[in-house]
Amino acid sequence: MGGFAEFELVEGDDGGNVLTLSGPYLVSTIGAIDQDLRALEGPISRIDLSAVSEIDTVGAWIATSLSNEHRAEITGASDRAERLIDALEGTRAEEEITAPRLPVWKRVPQAMGDKVLGARHGVYGVVGFLGALLIACASLIRHPRRFRWLALVRQLELVGVSALPIIGLMSFLIGIVIAQQGAVQLAQFGAETLTVNLVGRITLRELGVLMTAIMVAGRSGSAFAAQIGTMRLTEEVDAMQTIGISPMEALVVPRILAAVLMMPLLGFYSAGVAIIGGAVVGQFMLGIPFWTFLTRIQDVVPLYDLWVGLIKAPVFGLIVALAGCYHGMKVKGNSEEVGLRTTMAVVTGIFAVIVIDAFFAVFFTEIGWG
Structure with a gap:
């Protein structure tokens, strides 16, 4: 058991479910149980890290993500685990990240303006290209062998x-x-x-x-x-x-x-x-x-x-x-x-x-x- 990351979900004394993590929770060992951890269904009231032998940033991020998802308390963390968890606390955004979207009465005129502006640049480009074509034709008339x-x-x-x-x-x-x-x-x-x-x-x-x-x-x-x-x-x-x-x-x-x-x-x-x-x-x-x-x-x-x-x-x-x-x-x-x-x-x-x-x-x- 010492070489593999494991977990166990049991009912605690207070009536809530307790998720006990054990073994090394490292980037090299956590891949085997990552999908199983994501599939856990709550409610989970507490996450116990006392049986975790080693932990790195990935392991701490997993524990923090589970805690945030199930609103569970983390207990039994070692000094290293606490430092990593504290460092990760500010990385989670509470609100949904979405692109700003203007209302339709502003969005449609803006899109039309962008199209008109793009058409103007296109006209300039075509006129310049036509000028380059005329110069090339004049050059070929002067040097027909080319x-x-x-x-x-x-x-x-x-x-x-x-x-x-x-x-x-x-x-x-x-x-x-x-x-x-x-x-x-x-x-x-x-x-x-x-x-x-x-x-x-x-x-x-x-x-x-x-x-x-x-x-x-x-x-x-x-x-x-x-x-x-x-x-x-x-x-x-x-x-x-x-x-x-x-x-x-x-x-x-x-x-x-x-x-x-x-x-x-x-x-x-x-x-x-x-x-x-x-x-x-x-x-x-x-x-x-x-x-x-x-x-x-x-x-x-x-x-x-x-x-x-x-x-x-x-x-x-x-x-x-x-x-x-x-x-x-x-x-x-x-x-x-x-x-x-x-x-x-x-x-x-x-x-x-x-x-x-x-x-x-x-x-x-x-x-x-x-």
Whole structure:
């Protein structure tokens, strides 16, 4: 028994339960009975330490914790035990430790203010990043040999060619949905043939390039943020700067240029596939022959609708790529930051695309392309 910490709970002479601790109560011996001591149920009126052969701070802390929990008196303590217990008396907080929480009418405006302040810093950061991008582009124009053509071709493949299947499938289904729902609504007025106008104009002017931008933001914008963010985390970006390579020229410019160049092509491809989807619905639901549907598109869709989509596409590509590269360059600290910044890149990219699309809609309406 001398080498192990033990305890016994018995009924005392005064009717209360007495917890008798015995043996060495040291950090090296108390682990075997720690869980059993925590599981004791009261009431315990007294804790007897007279049979404790050795005690250290951990043993004294156990005795003090049991005493506080059960409001029990400690008796039979040796001089050493009393000194340790006295030293531990002031370490227990009586009140619950909780974070201060403002009332809701103060907390909500404060949170909104923090968001606005954070947005202002974000705008400053994006403007500064855009300035650094323009400086890098000017430097590459002055020294074209430094431009990384292989990196651009690789990004063109990743952003454009690899995205064709998923964008094609998405656009085809969107074309089917627009044609089917539009035909159902127009049938109430006997104007099913106007489904051709609906599908052609909405896909070439708006949905083709907008849905493509959203898909590119989720696919390529997130990839840009994750790739560059991981390079920041592994200090590859710092290594590039150390050996005299500009990260803006080597990492950012090819990605942004690839997105700007491929977005018009992807947007036109998306609109074309959506029109094909609408033609399929016209063939089977409206009785409009497939080729007649496609031929009719040329007659009812103004040419400026095509130009509207093609003008917006490179702007959307710039926004999506800029958001991805900016948030990737802002990664620091740990791997959790990579996921956070990747999410922020997608969210801010999609949000900015929708806002800019609204401005474009007003602008083109004012110039007579509405």
